[in-house]
Amino acid sequence: NTKDVPDYYQMGPGTLKIPNTLFKDNRKRMCDRLVAKNISRGAVMFFEGGRQEQQYDTDRDIEFQQESYFMWLFGVMEADFYGAIDVDNCESILFMPRLPDSYAVWMGELKTPEYFKKRYGVDRVNYTDEMVTILSQLRPSALLIMDGVNSDSKSHFEAPSFEGMDQFKIDTTTLYNEIAECRVRKSPGEMEIMRYVNEMSCDAHKEVMKMMRPGRMEYEGEATFKHYAYMKGGMRFVGYTCICASGENAAVLHYGHAGEPNDKRVNSGDMLLFDMGSEYAGYTADITVSFPANGRFTENQKFVYNTCLKANRAVQAAMRPGVSWPDMHRLAERTIVEEFIKEGVLINGTADEMTDAYMGAIFMPHGLGHLIGLDVHDVGGYVNAPPRIDEPGIKYLRTTRDLEEGMVITVEPGVYFGDALIEKAYANPEQAKFMNKEKIEQFRGMGGVRIEDGVAVTADGIELLSHNVPRTVEEIEEFMNRSN
Amino acid sequence: NTKDVPDYYQMGPGTLKIPNTLFKDNRKRMCDRLVAKNISRGAVMFFEGGRQEQQYDTDRDIEFQQESYFMWLFGVMEADFYGAIDVDNCESILFMPRLPDSYAVWMGELKTPEYFKKRYGVDRVNYTDEMVTILSQLRPSALLIMDGVNSDSKSHFEAPSFEGMDQFKIDTTTLYNEIAECRVRKSPGEMEIMRYVNEMSCDAHKEVMKMMRPGRMEYEGEATFKHYAYMKGGMRFVGYTCICASGENAAVLHYGHAGEPNDKRVNSGDMLLFDMGSEYAGYTADITVSFPANGRFTENQKFVYNTCLKANRAVQAAMRPGVSWPDMHRLAERTIVEEFIKEGVLINGTADEMTDAYMGAIFMPHGLGHLIGLDVHDVGGYVNAPPRIDEPGIKYLRTTRDLEEGMVITVEPGVYFGDALIEKAYANPEQAKFMNKEKIEQFRGMGGVRIEDGVAVTADGIELLSHNVPRTVEEIEEFMNRSN
Numbered sequence: 009n010t011k012d013v014p015d016y017y018q019m020g021p022g023t024l025k026i027p028n029t030l031f032k033d034n035r036k037r038m039c040d041r042l043v044a045k046n047i048s049r050g051a052v053m054f055f056e057g058g059r060q061e062q063q064y065d066t067d068r069d070i071e072f073q074q075e076s077y078f079m080w081l082f083g084v085m086e087a088d089f090y091g092a093i094d095v096d097n098c099e100s101i102l103f104m105p106r107l108p109d110s111y112a113v114w115m116g117e118l119k120t121p122e123y124f125k126k127r128y129g130v131d132r133v134n135y136t137d138e139m140v141t142i143l144s145q146l147r148p149s150a151l152l153i154m155d156g157v158n159s160d161s162k163s164h165f166e167a168p169s170f171e172g173m174d175q176f177k178i179d180t181t182t183l184y185n186e187i188a189e190c191r192v193r194k195s196p197g198e199m200e201i202m203r204y205v206n207e208m209s210c211d212a213h214k215e216v217m218k219m220m221r222p223g224r225m226e227y228e229g230e231a232t233f234k235h236y237a238y239m240k241g242g243m244r245f246v247g248y249t250c251i252c253a254s255g256e257n258a259a260v261l262h263y264g265h266a267g268e269p270n271d272k273r274v275n276s277g278d279m280l281l282f283d284m285g286s287e288y289a290g291y292t293a294d295i296t297v298s299f300p301a302n303g304r305f306t307e308n309q310k311f312v313y314n315t316c317l318k319a320n321r322a323v324q325a326a327m328r329p330g331v332s333w334p335d336m337h338r339l340a341e342r343t344i345v346e347e348f349i350k351e352g353v354l355i356n357g358t359a360d361e362m363t364d365a366y367m368g369a370i371f372m373p374h375g376l377g378h379l380i381g382l383d384v385h386d387v388g389g390y391v392n393a394p395p396r397i398d399e400p401g402i403k404y405l406r407t408t409r410d411l412e413e414g415m416v417i418t419v420e421p422g423v424y425f426g427d428a429l430i431e432k433a434y435a436n437p438e439q440a441k442f443m444n445k446e447k448i449e450q451f452r453g454m455g456g457v458r459i460e461d462g463v464a465v466t467a468d469g470i471e472l473l474s475h476n477v478p479r480t481v482e483e484i485e486e487f488m489n490r491s492n
Numbered sequence: 493n494t495k496d497v498p499d500y501y502q503m504g505p506g507t508l509k510i511p512n513t514l515f516k517d518n519r520k521r522m523c524d525r526l527v528a529k530n531i532s533r534g535a536v537m538f539f540e541g542g543r544q545e546q547q548y549d550t551d552r553d554i555e556f557q558q559e560s561y562f563m564w565l566f567g568v569m570e571a572d573f574y575g576a577i578d579v580d581n582c583e584s585i586l587f588m589p590r591l592p593d594s595y596a597v598w599m600g601e602l603k604t605p606e607y608f609k610k611r612y613g614v615d616r617v618n619y620t621d622e623m624v625t626i627l628s629q630l631r632p633s634a635l636l637i638m639d640g641v642n643s644d645s646k647s648h649f650e651a652p653s654f655e656g657m658d659q660f661k662i663d664t665t666t667l668y669n670e671i672a673e674c675r676v677r678k679s680p681g682e683m684e685i686m687r688y689v690n691e692m693s694c695d696a697h698k699e700v701m702k703m704m705r706p707g708r709m710e711y712e713g714e715a716t717f718k719h720y721a722y723m724k725g726g727m728r729f730v731g732y733t734c735i736c737a738s739g740e741n742a743a744v745l746h747y748g749h750a751g752e753p754n755d756k757r758v759n760s761g762d763m764l765l766f767d768m769g770s771e772y773a774g775y776t777a778d779i780t781v782s783f784p785a786n787g788r789f790t791e792n793q794k795f796v797y798n799t800c801l802k803a804n805r806a807v808q809a810a811m812r813p814g815v816s817w818p819d820m821h822r823l824a825e826r827t828i829v830e831e832f833i834k835e836g837v838l839i840n841g842t843a844d845e846m847t848d849a850y851m852g853a854i855f856m857p858h859g860l861g862h863l864i865g866l867d868v869h870d871v872g873g874y875v876n877a878p879p880r881i882d883e884p885g886i887k888y889l890r891t892t893r894d895l896e897e898g899m900v901i902t903v904e905p906g907v908y909f910g911d912a913l914i915e916k917a918y919a920n921p922e923q924a925k926f927m928n929k930e931k932i933e934q935f936r937g938m939g940g941v942r943i944e945d946g947v948a949v950t951a952d953g954i955e956l957l958s959h960n961v962p963r964t965v966e967e968i969e970e971f972m973n974r975s976n
């Protein structure tokens with residue numbers, strides 16, 4: 009009896025309800041794409057879900073998170089599933105592991121194929137030990153499988169393999185590009201999730217801002233963020249390692265890793281740069297707030313912050329379908345350079361000359377932003393895209409595509425005074441000549457500022473998903489001092 | 493200049509300071525053991541630390557946690573190190589990855605060999621690309637490496653491999669058993685950490701008890717536990733997936749996994765079974781509290797709870813060096829059976845007859861407890877130990893050893909009314925004849941109770957590490973109602 013089996017995902021009351029039709033719709037988008045291109049007719053797409061892994065050689069289970077392609081197609085939360093989709097009619101089959109009865113004592117009541125059929129809204133569910141038989145009955149012209157290199161991460165995708173696979177014709181070349189391309193544009197249902205994770209993550213950031221003060225440890229920001237997102241949003245995981253940087257650490261772009269685990273004490277006068285995003289049903293936010301620990305910007309902090317904010321807003325004002333993302337990166341850099349000229353931080357030249365000398369990448373050494381969805385750096389950035397641009401800063405840009413309606417992308421200009429890059433620029437006469445050392449030295453030690461928003465591209469502009477954090481100097485100071 | 497480099501690990505103010513000599517002492521214990529046995533003289537022990545891995549094919553870093561053997565020997569928090577120890581003189585070398593200068597922008601100032609030498613207190617630090625040269629200079633009679641199957645988890649340990657390894661004689665058989673045996677008995681320094689993680693985890697459990705009430709979601713317990721342990725204890729990770737079970741879910745021993753992610757609403761009348769432990773410097777606690785959601789035990793709940801507590805305390809009273817752990821398991825089961833006879837839950841026979849019929853394992857289907865340390869199910873349980881006992885319940889016991897001073901082990905009897913096992917017993921005439929169905933049905937649906945302590949074996953008894961949670965019915969009711 010499957011009457012009480014939910015046909016949706018929801019973690020708790022007040023958290024987002026995600027109908028299983030969202031994933032059915034994703035499967036349909038994929039089938040439609042192949043059918044429209046008239047490729048792989050008669051074939052069956054075949055996918056392996058994530059496996060339950062253990063920590064090194066121990067019996068400790070690593071907390072399972074579904075592999076993103078499998079999640080996108082099936083919405084399955086459990087490990088060790090396989091899935092198949094018939095290209096021609098888009099019929100879907102899930103294959104579930106057959107567990108011994110004894111597992112009920114350890115893992116809970118064993119769920120049936122009927123349970124999962126209702127829960128995930130697929131056409132049928134069989135056990136993995138029936139996979140070869142069932143697939144054979146479909147008489148596929150080929151099995152289309154994921155293989156090869158993820159063009160965003162450069163990591164190799166581990167192709168599925170199973171006993172009896174050799175009796176099928178295997179096509180490893182069709183699937184990857186098509187499915188990555190489908191994931192680039194979010195459906196209305198997916199957009200709902202992106203709104204949700206952004207709103208919850210904004211609220212969590214605000215909770216952190218209320219709590220952080222000089223004397224706190226950076227990691228208390230991480231603890232508070234995770235706690236809020238889980239309590240209020242039902243979000244068990246973050247989408248990436250929390251970056252809670254204070255003072256000089258803000259110039260370290262991926263601060264927070266095991267070697268620098270957010271373990272500095274926050275000092276009065278420090279700027280904080282907190283880059284955190286929580287995930288729900290695998291979809292993640294990625295939001296950075298920068299604010300003064302003591303609730304008041306110094307004049308120097310205000311200048312750097314406003315420069316960054318100006319770049320952020322200039323980009324958002326210019327974004328719409330058809331706009332090139334590298335152009336947006338250049339717009340952000342240009343905005344920073346121009347503000348630096350106005351303030352006399354950069355001297356002895358025009359913005360054009362400084363752009364030619366790559367002055368922007370000294371202060372913003374990373375890409376402007378990246379596609380986001382089930383992966384924090386989402387796939388498809390270099391699928392059907394112009395080649396990577398091999399110049400300072402912009403070479404790290406995670407997509408060179410033109411914007412399209414339905415894309416969700418981060419806008420995250422940053423302005424940093426990192427020792428390594430500034431020293432290198434001082435040593436390069438082509439760059440040093442533009443640099444007002446006296447001014448720049450005043451900013452050394454303040455680390456830097458990043459203002460990162462989650463932004464959806466609409467038919468004629470954008471929707472700001474991370475709208476619910478204080479962003480201007482005035483908003484931040486008011487928020488920090490009101491909540492005191 | 494390494495003047496300011498700490499020679500200890502400490503996450504923040506008020507958190508435990510762990511001197512690097514703790515790990516030096518571990519290395520010495522290992523060398524002394526080999527020298528005393530006069531084996532592998534002239535050889536060099538060689539270890540590969542944990543690697544930084546990415547989530548599936550994405551570029552998302554999985555949060556790094558050090559491999560436990562490497563942690564035990566070197567205390568290194570960073571990924572991608574190797575280490576060597578000369579058996580004869582116990583001189584230690586760490587090999588660190590040589591990162592390009594450009595990493596400073598992303599990962600923070602690049603640390604030097606001198607930094608790590610001071611930080612980790614080893615005799616020298618070289619880069620991994622110097623490994624073959626340095627190892628050759630030592631002219632080792634053999635490299636002793638970890639290989640083979642972890643006798644606790646049954647997982648395969650991935651042997652280290654590096655280019656140029658083939659020029660050394662490799663010994664894969666000596667190391668594993670010796671080092672696992674060394675990890676079984678905790679040093680005074682390790683015992684300090686075990687006290688710390690137990691005390692912090694107890695405090696976190698109390699914080700959860702203050703907050704949990706009918707209407708809350710189970711996962712709010714997980715969120716609150718993690719938050720407290722991180723804020724107050726600087727503990728970024730838990731040692732295993734949090735189990736926050738309410739009502740019937742308490743009978744599911746590993747509840748909380750991705751398929752059952754602590755997502756039930758807590759009802760009034762539910763017993764809660766919360767099994768959570770946080771870790772610090774890789775060492776973990778493992779503590780279970782069971783309590784009524786509404787702060788008042790029913791008579792049935794009180795009976796089951798007190799039965800479990802009696803088993804827990806009987807074991808702790810009997811524990812001392814030389815005592816066999818299987819005997820302790822049997823003592824716990826026997827205590828439960830005797831209480832069930834007194835209450836008329838089990839009938840028509842003596843405790844002996846019921847023991848012969850394995851009645852205890854119906855209600856306590858797991859092992860009494862396990863060694864704990866850097867792994868929640870710590871190594872060495874079946875090294876130098878009698879064979880596993882192939883009988884219901886006790887077959888899951890994670891060690892058959894006699895207790896020794898310095899062991900840390902969990903004492904976690906449980907009393908459950910799980911549908912699967914009770915139905916199976918009803919269907920078995922050899923067991924059904926002892927079962928008072930009318931009584932047992934009264935307990936169905938209440939799930940169960942587990943009372944899990946962390947316990948150190950001392951010279952003449954035990955030290956209770958998890959002393960700081962309310963344990964008796966009276967203590968729990970008083971605590972739950974005081975904090976309301």
Ligand SMILES: [Mn+2]
Nearest residue numbers: 294418420460
């Ligand atoms: Mn980002």
Ligand SMILES: [Mn+2]
Nearest residue numbers: 778902904944
């Ligand atoms: Mn345990």
